[in-house]
Amino acid sequence: MHTRNGDERIGCFRLLHNGWERPNGAVEAVRGELSFSTPAVVAARAFRKGIVSDAVARVEVYPSLSSGKAITIAHPFSERYPAGGAHALVDGLKGSRDYKDGFWQGYEGTDLEAVVDLGRVMQISRVRARFLQDTPMWIFYPRSVEYAVSSDGVTFLPAGTSDHPVAGKHQDLSMKEFGHQLKDVKARFVRIRAASVGACPPWHAGAGGKAWTFCDEITVE
Numbered sequence: 001m002h003t004r005n006g007d008e009r010i011g012c013f014r015l016l017h018n019g020w021e022r023p024n025g026a027v028e029a030v031r032g033e034l035s036f037s038t039p040a041v042v043a044a045r046a047f048r049k050g051i052v053s054d055a056v057a058r059v060e061v062y063p064s065l066s067s068g069k070a071i072t073i074a075h076p077f078s079e080r081y082p083a084g085g086a087h088a089l090v091d092g093l094k095g096s097r098d099y100k101d102g103f104w105q106g107y108e109g110t111d112l113e114a115v116v117d118l119g120r121v122m123q124i125s126r127v128r129a130r131f132l133q134d135t136p137m138w139i140f141y142p143r144s145v146e147y148a149v150s151s152d153g154v155t156f157l158p159a160g161t162s163d164h165p166v167a168g169k170h171q172d173l174s175m176k177e178f179g180h181q182l183k184d185v186k187a188r189f190v191r192i193r194a195a196s197v198g199a200c201p202p203w204h205a206g207a208g209g210k211a212w213t214f215c216d217e218i219t220v221e
């Protein structure tokens with residue numbers, strides 16, 4: 001995680017853990033790069049030469065076995081919603097309820113298929129992927145998410161599936177963690193396949209038009 005924006009120095013930021021300030025209310029000035037080994041919420045405010053910005057950037061950081069690892073994506077994400085780009089789904093950063101916040105990666109009418117390379121065979125206990133549903137914005141949860149694991153990146157063994165019914169009518173904006181518990185699994189590669197609903201359903205104002213799938217993070221634990 002970088003705290004530099006061009007040559008502008010980010011001055012002061014406050015670390016929050018589990019949504020709460022540190023007990024001592026510490027505010028730390030930071031330069032350079034931050035790294036986290038446990039989940040954290042970071043609120044940052046920039047200042048320069050005594051001028052403090054009103055805007056507070058807030059980001060949730062969720063480090064896991066997959067954070068910062070290599071990822072291969074089978075079908076391209078939309079250039080309109082790339083989040084952080086090719087590695088956004090394993091950067092440890094999650095989005096808010098706003099699909100435009102820059103942390104959600106959008107797929108228009110296509111499935112999301114990604115393979116995460118953990119770098120070496122390791123014991124894994126859970127695979128998760130988080131999605132957004134905002135039906136007025138044509139964004140739907142995937143119909144299903146399949147999980148598979150491999151030690152060589154060629155032969156994958158199925159590791160489970162999460163199904164989700166297509167929204168039958170307008171539903172409140174929500175985020176959902178699709179996931180699967182694994183037992184005694186050792187693997188280097190983890191694949192998820194999230195099946196798009198494809199087209200907006202008949203009841204929707206955009207019926208028949210391409211529906212979106214938005215994902216912010218794949219987490220391997």
Ligand SMILES: [Ca+2]
Nearest residue numbers: 088093216217
């Ligand atoms: Ca992310």
